Amino acid sequence: MEEGEKTGSIHPITTFIDQAHTIFREIGFSVADGPQLESEFNNFDALNVPADHPARDIQDTFWVKNPKDGKDLLRTQTSGVQIRYMMNNKPPFRIISPGLVYRQEATDATHEAQFHQIEGLVVEEGANLANLRGTLEYFLKKIFNDDNLITRFRPGYFPFVEPGVEIDISCSFCKSDSCRVCKGTGWIEILGAGMVHPNVFRAVGVDSEKWKGFAFGLSPERILMLKHGIHDIRLFHSGDMRFISQF
Numbered sequence: 485m486e487e488g489e490k491t492g493s494i495h496p497i498t499t500f501i502d503q504a505h506t507i508f509r510e511i512g513f514s515v516a517d518g519p520q521l522e523s524e525f526n527n528f529d530a531l532n533v534p535a536d537h538p539a540r541d542i543q544d545t546f547w548v549k550n551p552k553d554g555k556d557l558l559r560t561q562t563s564g565v566q567i568r569y570m571m572n573n574k575p576p577f578r579i580i581s582p583g584l585v586y587r588q589e590a591t592d593a594t595h596e597a598q599f600h601q602i603e604g605l606v607v608e609e610g611a612n613l614a615n616l617r618g619t620l621e622y623f624l625k626k627i628f629n630d631d632n633l634i635t636r637f638r639p640g641y642f643p644f645v646e647p648g649v650e651i652d653i654s655c656s657f658c659k660s661d662s663c664r665v666c667k668g669t670g671w672i673e674i675l676g677a678g679m680v681h682p683n684v685f686r687a688v689g690v691d692s693e694k695w696k697g698f699a700f701g702l703s704p705e706r707i708l709m710l711k712h713g714i715h716d717i718r719l720f721h722s723g724d725m726r727f728i729s730q731f
């Protein structure tokens with residue numbers, strides 16, 4: 485190596501997604517991919533978010549003109565991958581879909597116009613909330629390297645699931661006592677999930693009487709910020725070598 489040259493390192497988000505692949509593969513998931521430029525149907529309509537539904541305003545969208553109906557968009561979630569997968573494959577299946585998503589919002593230390601998601605979808609006969617809990621606890625224990633981690637479910641609203649849940653984990657940093665990360669509560673809000681809404685199955689032609697499903701979505705950036713005490717999400721895409729070379 486020439487003097488002055490520096491070796492690079494793998495970006496922490498790439499490392500995280502690789503780890504997530506490994507953990508989910510251990511329990512029977514495969515990885516599905518899809519385009520970042522998505523149709524309105526795959527990103528919203530098929531996910532039980534009709535055009536006049538207020539839920540559509542939760543996600544400020546970058547619209548992109550297309551020659552046909554002018555209605556493409558930069559995906560606001562990776563759920564479109566699940567829609568594509570369900571339209572082209574017969575259940576049962578377990579998939580995760582990692583990738584970049586885009587929201588048109590002001591950036592600050594905790595918000596960026598682009599960030600990553602890893603979404604998961606299981607469609608099987610008899611899939612239920614207990615399976616969802618077992619799956620996510622398996623993943624979260626491994627990714628936080630904490631065998632004693634427990635989850636807490638709270639009701640949450642996401643249009644594509646019913647019931648929907650927000651999932652907290654016991655704080656690995658203070659062992660549920662009190663610290664800055666959990667703001668003294670002993671719990672950390674970590675991801676959203678729920679049972680697939682029958683309207684979603686209807687949109688993609690899956691028989692919701694026969695098949696049950698659960699879905700979840702998490703943010704690599706959020707989990708990495710928690711794990712490493714990173715205070716500004718913008719550092720991930722800053723290209724700042726002083727930040728990246730720490731990993």
Ligand SMILES: [Zn+2]
Nearest residue numbers: 655658663666
């Ligand atoms: Zn804590």
